Amino acid sequence: MASVLVVNSGSSSFKYQLIDADSEERLASGLVERIGESTGHATHDTPDGHWERSLEIPDHAAGFAAMLDAFKQHGPSLDEHPPVAVGHRVVHGGARFFEPTLVTPLVLINIEDLSDLAPLHNPANVQGIKAAQKAFPDLPHVAVFDTAFHQTIAPDAYTYAIDADLAKRLRIRRYGFHGTSNKYVSGATEDFVQRPVTELNQIVLHLGNGASITAIDGGRSVDTSMGLTPLEGLVMGTRSGDIDPAVLIYLQRKTRISTDDLDDLLNQRSGLFGLSGRKDMRDVISAADKGDESARLALEVYLHRIKHYIGAYSFELGRVDVIVFTAGVGENSAVIRARSLAGLEQYGIEVDPERNDQRGGGIRVISTDASRVTVLVVPTDEELEIARQTLSVVG
Template sequence: MNVLVINAGSTSLKYDVYDMDIEASLARGRIERMGTAAAVHVRAGKETPVAALDVSAALRVVADVLAGLKIDAIGHRVVHGGERLIAPTLVDIAAEAIIEECAVFAPLHNPANLLGIRAAREAFGDIPHVAVFDTAFHAGMPEDSYVYGLPYELYLERGIRRYGFHGPSHQFMAQSAAEYLGTDLARLRLVTCHLGGGASIAAIEGGISIDTSMGMTPLEGLVMGTRCGDLDPSVPLAMIRQGVSVLEVEQLLNKQSGLAGISGIGADFRDVQAAAERGEVRARLAVDIFVRRIRKYIGAYAAELGGIDAIVFTGGIGENSAMVRERVCERMNFLGVDLDPEANRTRRPAEAGGIVDVATRHAGARVLVVTTDEERMIARDVVRRLVGPTAAMRSVHSKPIPVGVSVRHVHLSRADCDALFGAGYELSRRRDVTQPGQFVTRETVDLIGPKGEIRSVAIINPLRKATQIEVSRTDALQLGVDPPLRESGQLHGTPGLKLRGPAGDVTIGSGVIMAMRHVHMHPTEARAFGVGDKDVIRIRAEGDRELTMGDVLVRVNDAFTLDLHLDTDEANAAGLSNSSVVAFDGIQKRA
């Protein structure tokens, strides 16, 4: 399934397309300066002027760019879902109405998100659209964390409460930390720091967000690029009494404050940091306030959690500013935080599988730096919402393998095909299978064993030197045969049975097997997984019936494409289907 992920803002639009069978990025880009005559399409480092005076025009540009790709579904990042939209939601009239209602809490985001949804429907036609909400990950916060110190009726009647944002990023950081540390997320106490133009921190206990710095809107919390963060509520009231309009106050707090307002330089942290290093007083003050606020929240959340196992940084600043990480961590030894200065300066998550540890070896708490991928998390949510829980992985860094459930089938020899269907009979194509050059035929045969028979069994072409019958253990019990577990083609010492076709019967003396679970790979795919032909690996199904399977044989050939073959018994045990993917879980044995 190919999923297009759209993040529509008021002046920009970002898009990514993923082949979710293998989680490969097929295309990505963005429209900048949308709504102006200077709009450009940015892709692969190149800027192209485009006509994008509104989001509809911008999405028509995207649709033209992606015209060669089949788009099966679209995922939309939506900032605010309120209390009712707390899971990935198929967009319909009712969902649109709730998103519109929540615009009161996110006036700078939800209207633009909703315009993007409606424009995408026009540009891409009748395909499923799924909304994924920034607020959803924080829906499990306890009431004493999200209720403000206001009359309780304001919460009940108007929904005034804390919601939190950057949910996909905080979720990604938490899962990344658990996988990297080799432990269950349920055992961890984490403080996750998404530091970019927008910035937020979350306290995560056992995989659940129990507190976060942003509130009813993304304005609360840390000092950000242009947002003020935490503020005495009397400040905007005083400004309004002094004659400043509500709209002007809103613009000032959201667009003219934060790093830009304090430094007088701008919202780009790199520019502010450079100015601070040159000795510019206001720039230095902006950096000091930014760092102090982060440290303050981490300390508070460590107290809430009763200690921390790791601090996780991501975002443009969190990932790239060693100075910020160093200053944030410099007075946290009492929490077990001990930064390795050299590792902090030199280790890059993008060069190390997406995550690095920059704490000293014996530190009590780890300090992790992560390259976040919110768009991939959104694409996964889309697939799970539309197809089911096994259709996308939960693991962040494991490589996915698409599943092909192998139902009972027969490979015929030329001689046996002639006996069953008539001399020189050519089997006809019904549908292709995943491996190139192979197809299921329209013709079928019946299998007759000592205890029973199974009718209308599929045939897979092309013909082979010897007839081979692949069944599951359940099928074998029904037929009354006891086939061994074998690699395809290894037929010595296997039982036989009778096949019945329209032109006659054939009894084979051997050829019935239960096929070893195996995965087909092209050589380039094998290199990506770090495996070779005949290696044996483990895979992990991550749906509602999580299951790890070993003894998976790797078969590598130029003619193959990535596909895991399980029989129906194995697939049913793990709740898998042809729409599922599994996670590569390591090498069990080298060839």
């Protein structure tokens, strides 16, 4: 009963899942966190129960030792479900990686070299890969890049209109993110509507604390809202999304704000949090319902940006067959889904209130039977997609 171990590594934590290679059943999952702190914490979940413990975890290698001990103590047995490979989520592949890639020393060097484009993510991804290679030295390790799905975007959509030589030298262009989620969701949509993905034009709204929207033509990404970094595009929990670049110049001239503080402002103190003091969409909606003006405005700005992109991508695609909501907010907030598409009935987009309000764990239709555009809620599963792509490399 072969399996695939999927790892998503951060600078002070990593998540893992063990997935059956044939049935795609999730055999176990866990989280190792507070790596490098005085006391670390590890959780391990299987269909038989939940376990957690606190222990010293000085580095990622010790974290993987704790993970292996959890498998040994609580199962499932890695001897009975031997991993055939380890799949790793890597955030930024730049323009170099456009498919899942077997990790070699040269590939690791390239991932590290791309750290300038994702300083908070790629170094942590490399740490996780190196620790996993020590824990599983005889297994192939595969890097699955969050940017890879968007490598089909054409130059006119990914090019920024700045000095061409400077952009080329510093690798400045639109890359896009949430690609692994988009690939999984577009494939799941194909299965659900029983039409080949090559015949479908989709707009996928990945709405979580980080949020993006992607136009998919025949299974290929043709445009996406995130750019060089995950900051561009939609309003997010703490990120500003689109902003006039001159605002940054103005801020620096007026306040002498440092580059690091400017980065913190746009990524950690903006978005819903910057407008309302709340980063969780549930809190924003609740406050707006109670008459809080800042929360109401934050919600309106958030929804305005979504409609802006839906309109742009509808014209870019020429025809829209399916609109998909996914990720934490997209899957769970009936309010956001309804208000994002309100007033678009003349364009063939009609949401059924009763269907939209129903909660469920699987894929479901929330549009009316008369709607020309099918509107779906599709729970994403990035770990399963990483497992699938890993198997596609190792066979």
